[in-house]
Amino acid sequence: MNIHKIANYLNDLGDKSDTGYKFDCTLISGDVDVLRVDVEGREEIPIFVSVTDEQILCIAYLWGENEVKTEKRVEMLEAMLELNIPMPLSSFAKIGDMYVVYGALSVQSTIADVEHELVVLSDNSLEVITELSDYLV
Amino acid sequence: MSIFKKIMTAIRGGAREVGEGIVDANSMRIFEQEIRDAEVHLTNAKRNLTDVMAKQMQSNRELERVKANLTEHEGYAVQALNAGNEALALEVAEKIAQLEQEVIEQQQNLDSFSSSATKLKDLVKKSERQLAEHQRQLTMVKTTDSVQKATSAITDNFSASNSKLLSAKDSLERIKQKQQDFDDRMVAADELHAEGSDQSLKAKLAEAGIGQQQSNANSVLERLKAKQNS
Numbered sequence: 128m129n130i131h132k133i134a135n136y137l138n139d140l141g142d143k144s145d146t147g148y149k150f151d152c153t154l155i156s157g158d159v160d161v162l163r164v165d166v167e168g169r170e171e172i173p174i175f176v177s178v179t180d181e182q183i184l185c186i187a188y189l190w191g192e193n194e195v196k197t198e199k200r201v202e203m204l205e206a207m208l209e210l211n212i213p214m215p216l217s218s219f220a221k222i223g224d225m226y227v228v229y230g231a232l233s234v235q236s237t238i239a240d241v242e243h244e245l246v247v248l249s250d251n252s253l254e255v256i257t258e259l260s261d262y263l264v
Numbered sequence: 265m266s267i268f269k270k271i272m273t274a275i276r277g278g279a280r281e282v283g284e285g286i287v288d289a290n291s292m293r294i295f296e297q298e299i300r301d302a303e304v305h306l307t308n309a310k311r312n313l314t315d316v317m318a319k320q321m322q323s324n325r326e327l328e329r330v331k332a333n334l335t336e337h338e339g340y341a342v343q344a345l346n347a348g349n350e351a352l353a354l355e356v357a358e359k360i361a362q363l364e365q366e367v368i369e370q371q372q373n374l375d376s377f378s379s380s381a382t383k384l385k386d387l388v389k390k391s392e393r394q395l396a397e398h399q400r401q402l403t404m405v406k407t408t409d410s411v412q413k414a415t416s417a418i419t420d421n422f423s424a425s426n427s428k429l430l431s432a433k434d435s436l437e438r439i440k441q442k443q444q445d446f447d448d449r450m451v452a453a454d455e456l457h458a459e460g461s462d463q464s465l466k467a468k469l470a471e472a473g474i475g476q477q478q479s480n481a482n483s484v485l486e487r488l489k490a491k492q493n494s
Binding site: 155156157158159160161163168169171172175177179180181182184186189190191194222223253256257260263264 | 406407410411415416418420430432435436438439442443446
């Protein structure tokens with residue numbers, strides 16, 4: 128599995144998707160190639176995909192440290208830890224000052240697995256923001 | 265320092281710039297070379313183990329053969345004694361003594377191979393665990409490195425495209441708004457469709473002369489005439 132295969136598949140998918148979503152992919156070149164996947168109607172929360180030797184990483188950025196209500200930060204962190212297992216396929220993480228949800232797949236995964244992962248991750252990120260918005264300014 | 269500790273120190277210490285990796289590229293290459301060396305050693309150890317196990321089996325077979333031979337000769341010696349042939353019995357007894365010595369030697373060989381095999385098996389297991397551990401550590405370093413580089417590419421992309429990062433709540437609000445717009449359009453389309461089918465039904469009814477009839481000149485004239493006559 129590589130990033131170009133994922134990009135071509137998702138871009139060619141159009142209305143034929145089994146998940147009911149349309150995707151728009153943009154390749155971001157760099158030391159590590161990253162694919163920006165926009166789910167139609169949800170462009171504000173894109174998913175970033177990168178492929179390493181072992182795994183496919185899909186990451187959605189949720190909010191920055193500056194958006195967290197200081198007095199509720201510990202409570203929020205506990206809530207995130209508690210939600211981590213019930214949340215299907217995705218987990219919480221922090222990159223720099225940004226809180227994220229991510230999913231890691233084996234590079235042996237099928238393209239349908241990747242599509243499924245992206246949709247679940249997108250659904251999870253919207254739901255998480257909705258449910259945890261009390262902790263955010 | 266464990267790799268985990270190194271990663272934690274680097275991340276917490278703010279080594280987020282590209283090039284300021286967890287482990288520098290040179291150390292990474294050395295580490296990868298060490299893993300490849302360990303793989304070669306493991307393959308060799310497995311090959312040696314196979315050889316030793318083969319010798320162990322051969323040695324075991326040889327021991328069984330000598331033991332069977334020994335038992336057989338003991339039988340002969342008893343038979344010779346029973347026949348009163350002391351001289352022959354002595355000759356067989358000499359052979360038995362020789363065979364007994366051989367059993368001792370073969371047993372020693374077998375013990376030596378068995379203990380080598382056990383040692384090699386332990387070594388292979390240990391090497392396999394160590395190799396898996398090194399590979400896991402390498403994956404951790406590489407993943408951290410890759411995520412740092414990817415993050416940097418993503419951040420650059422955001423600033424290059426001048427797209428301001430919205431707050432989580434604003435993003436959610438916009439997405440919900442878009443969803444609402446979409447739903448509203450669906451409802452509107454449904455209503456339009458319904459109205460459309462209502463209109464066409466009315467037209468069909470009118471055509472069939474059912475329902476409220478439109479007044480036309482003839483009907484007006486008829487009505488006026490009827491009024492006049494009354």
